[in-house]
Amino acid sequence: MKSTLIALARRFHLLAMSRPLPEKIAIYFHAIAPNELGALASCLHHFRSLGYSSTTPDHWHESDGKSLFVSFDDNYHSWLALLPLLQQSGIQATFYVNTLPIADEADPRTITDYFERIEHHGDRQSLSAAEIRQLAQAGHTIACHSHSHKNLNAIPHTEALRDITTAKERLEAIVDHPVQHLSFPFGMRRHFNEKLLQWSLTHGFQSVAYAIPGMQFSKPRPGIIHRTRWHPNHPLEHNIADLRVDGRLFAALTGRSPVG
Numbered sequence: 559m560k561s562t563l564i565a566l567a568r569r570f571h572l573l574a575m576s577r578p579l580p581e582k583i584a585i586y587f588h589a590i591a592p593n594e595l596g597a598l599a600s601c602l603h604h605f606r607s608l609g610y611s612s613t614t615p616d617h618w619h620e621s622d623g624k625s626l627f628v629s630f631d632d633n634y635h636s637w638l639a640l641l642p643l644l645q646q647s648g649i650q651a652t653f654y655v656n657t658l659p660i661a662d663e664a665d666p667r668t669i670t671d672y673f674e675r676i677e678h679h680g681d682r683q684s685l686s687a688a689e690i691r692q693l694a695q696a697g698h699t700i701a702c703h704s705h706s707h708k709n710l711n712a713i714p715h716t717e718a719l720r721d722i723t724t725a726k727e728r729l730e731a732i733v734d735h736p737v738q739h740l741s742f743p744f745g746m747r748r749h750f751n752e753k754l755l756q757w758s759l760t761h762g763f764q765s766v767a768y769a770i771p772g773m774q775f776s777k778p779r780p781g782i783i784h785r786t787r788w789h790p791n792h793p794l795e796h797n798i799a800d801l802r803v804d805g806r807l808f809a810a811l812t813g814r815s816p817v818g
């Protein structure tokens with residue numbers, strides 16, 4: 559029943575709420591399996607051919623013209639294999655990292671539990687501190703995705719703050735410079751409250767990234783980046799169609815994704 563409603567919502571939005579691609583686009587990925595590298599290459603090539611150039615969270619709000627913000631969430635060893643492609647494609651990516659499963663610090667059980675919790679069933683290797691540093695040294699932004707990937711809106715406020723702060727401090731020690739951008743786990747409005755948002759923007763974070771589909775047309779609001787997930791296992795056209803959906807009203811009324 560639920561999947562039927564989701565399919566109906568997506569069909570309605572594709573028919574009635576589809577707009578030309580916006581000038582500023584923010585997309586995100588999770589892990590990229592070896593057999594998905596081609597799909598990532600096609601995605602990046604597509605935007606390049608349309609005249610989009612890479613932007614970072616530091617420059618998101620001031621960037622004008624066609625800008626593409628590419629980011630990755632969680633903590634996957636497979637990100638290392640993306641470095642040559644990102645370089646060839648001229649993409650300065652942002653990696654929002656969880657610090658609990660850092661490979662040379664966490665025990666195997668903690669790492670397995672982490673991948674179970676985020677329901678990742680592909681390669682379950684995480685990055686070591688040295689490998690996170692390697693991503694930064696390749697010119698990419700290392701950002702915070704909290705320490706342990708909990709629903710920060712479902713735990714006590716002080717615990718949520720500690721989970722964010724722990725990750726920020728750990729990452730800053732690894733990359734040796736301030737970590738100023740945050741994407742909170744699960745990404746929907748119900749997973750982060752206004753109090754957490756205001757605290758983050760006044761405690762060392764310049765931006766907070768959401769992951770609500772259909773929000774690429776939202777009006778700029780300082781400190782907020784709305785990202786749409788790009789599914790490498792879906793056809794390019796499917797992903798583009800999702801990006802063209804103006805789902806602001808649906809997301810505001812229901813708190814759910816307009817495109818499934």
Ligand SMILES: [Zn+2]
Pocket residue numbers: 631632676703707743744
């Ligand atoms: Zn995540």
